Amino acid sequence: MxxxxxxxxxxxxxxxxxxxxxxxxxxxxxxxxxxxxxxxxxxxxxxxxxxxxxxxxxxxxxxxxxxxxxxxxxxxxxxxxxxxxxxKIYSYPEFLYEQAKHKTRVVIGGSHGKTTITSMILHVMHYHDRDVDYMVGAQLEGFDVMVKLTQDNDFIVLEGDEYLSSPIDLRPKFHLYKPNIALLSGIAWDHINVFPTYENYVEQFSIFVDSIVSGGSINYNEEDPGVKRVVEASTNAIRKLPYSTPDYRVENGQTLLSTPEGDLPIEIFGNHNLNNLAGAKWICQHMGIDEDDFYEAIATFKGASKRLEKIAETKKTVAYKDFAHSPSKVEATTKAVKEQYSDRKLVACLELHTYSSLNAEFLKEYKGALDAADVAVVFYSPHAVEIKKLNKVTHEQIANAFERDDLIIYTNPKEFQSFLFSQDFDNKALLLMSSGNYGAWILRHLPKS
Missing domain, CATH: 3.40.50.720 (NAD(P)-binding Rossmann-like Domain)
Known part of the structure; x- marks a missing residue:
């Protein structure tokens, strides 16, 4: 072809x-x-x-x-x-569907968690030498490419993005895959440039649930009220299978997952990631992996690229970077790091970089997102606001949105750099959250040992 x-x-x-x-x-x-x-x-x-x-x-x-x-x-x-x-002109998801229409299509959707859940599933399959086709939005350890297509594999696992398909096809990507097996992890308003209201955004997930083929199934996070409403309201003739966060505990900086065979030490941490794990386990079981084999494999999962990735560590200091940018992701990631390192002071830095996060009307969605941090810092570039042709965002608007009197705000990369590298990080955890790059220099200058 x-x-x-x-x-x-x-x-x-x-x-x-x-x-x-x-x-x-x-x-x-x-x-x-x-x-x-x-x-x-x-x-x-x-x-x-x-x-x-x-x-x-x-x-x-x-x-x-x-x-x-x-x-x-x-x-x-x-x-x-x-x-x-x-x-014949195809959008990216249209062409993927053409390649996958004779396979069992497994589609992972949600405002947050979909990359991590898809990555978990592929890690488990790879661990047990189960060959599947896939499309995932992060580079994974042990995988050369982020898309694999074959003639022979029965399953294809697709990360179901809700963003638009192409400049001439304004349907969300995940509307086009027609899953046999689906998962919905969470709904939190995002992409306000194309979904201007919360109701319009939620509607896209209702359409996704209704696009599952008759007789198919959806696993859904019953702890998310929006997900629960959308799935349970659907009249599609599918099986609806809820999941929730499993029991776990953190001991001396180690997360231990409760399993039928006892506590299992795992590499990932945070309530949101344990919730993701529960969803991934369900999907793997649909794909023929039994529970014991899932636990054996997931114990070695270190996370998807750019998702709570450890970038520096000493005996007294640890630093993570994360792709978190939407309010729900920022809140979940900040809480996760604080829970994992509860005996350390957490310095959490967030770059407002996306169209939504730099929109003055959307900023209020960040209320409480950084509350788990001991020191909360927000960086944004006024130049990025101009490029996106948005109304000017002020320090006062950001401070009011996060509702933290002690919030530290920077717009100058060099001033932010000076603040960050003047800190004494003994007995502290540093968390850098951004879908951008903090002016392209922060990560290059962090200590590696």
Whole structure:
């Protein structure tokens, strides 16, 4: 099959391109810029465009499919040429479904936890040498790529993102997968640039539940009121199987999971991650992994990339970075680190970077999100607000939103850096939360021992 990617350099797009190349497809692509690690990965497979830009002459009738990425615009010259020629144009999720329509589709959805749960499932499958197709939004230890597609595997595990599919297909991605087996982990308003109201956002999850094939099943986090309402209100002819956080305890900085065979030491920690683990266990059992085998494998799971990743540790100090940016993720991650290191002072730093987090109307959703921290710091870039063409965000608005009188706020990266590296971190835990990079320098300067 001859496939062309418009915006091949995206995190998801380049992984799909590599997966198809590995499957024996003829793959080409274009992009106006490509960053690492996409650039090196594409180059290793001979898929890196010889020059950046959009080239309508690459589009011709020999192409059997054109995959359109979100980075492209609706007026992209290659897209226009493909439309003029009447070529079949797919969004990323549409093309994944075409590759998976004859497989048992396992789709993990939710505002938070979906990457971690998908990663847990794949870790368990890999541990027990169960080969499955997959698409996950994080790099995993032991996995070369984030997308795998084969002719023969029976199962495909898909991380179900609720963001839009393409510039010309404004449906959420997870509406297109038609799962046989599904999971819904949590609902917390996000992506307000495309879902302007909470009700509109929640509706997308109702559509997801109703998209499960008749006779299929959904495991759902019954501790999340929004999830419980959405799933239990659905009239779809599916099995509805609730799950909740298992019993565990923390002893001397070690999380011990209660199992039928006794306490099991595990690498991950935090109530939200134990809840994720419960959901992953259900899905693995649907896929033929018994409970004992699940526990054996999950004990070695260290977490998904950028999710509560330990980046520095000494005898008296520990530092983590996390992709957390939405209010619910920030609150869960902050509580998790404080619980795990209850005898240490927690310095929690949050970068407001996304469209939602820099929206003055959305800021109030962060109320209480940093309450578990002993020292709470927020960093944001006024320049990022300008780029996103949002109304100006003030220190006062942020302080009022978090409702912490002692909240420390920085807008200058160098001032934030000076504060951070002037701290005495003896007997402290440092948590850096961002979907950005704190001005591209923080992580490079952290001590490694």
């Amino acid at each position: 001859n496939v062309h990617f418009i915006a091949i350099g995206g995190a998801a797009m380049h992984n799909l391109a590599i997966a198809l190349h590995n499957k024996g497809y003829q793959v080409t692509g274009s992009d106006d810029t490509i960053f690492e690690p996409s650039k090196s990965r594409l180059a290793d497979k001979g898929l890196l465009p010889s020059e950046f830009g959009w080239f309508p002459e690459k589009i011709n009738t020999s192409l059997e499919a054109v995959v359109l990425g979100m980075h492209a615009k609706a007026d992209n010259p290659e897209l226009i040429k493909a439309q003029e020629l009447g070529l």
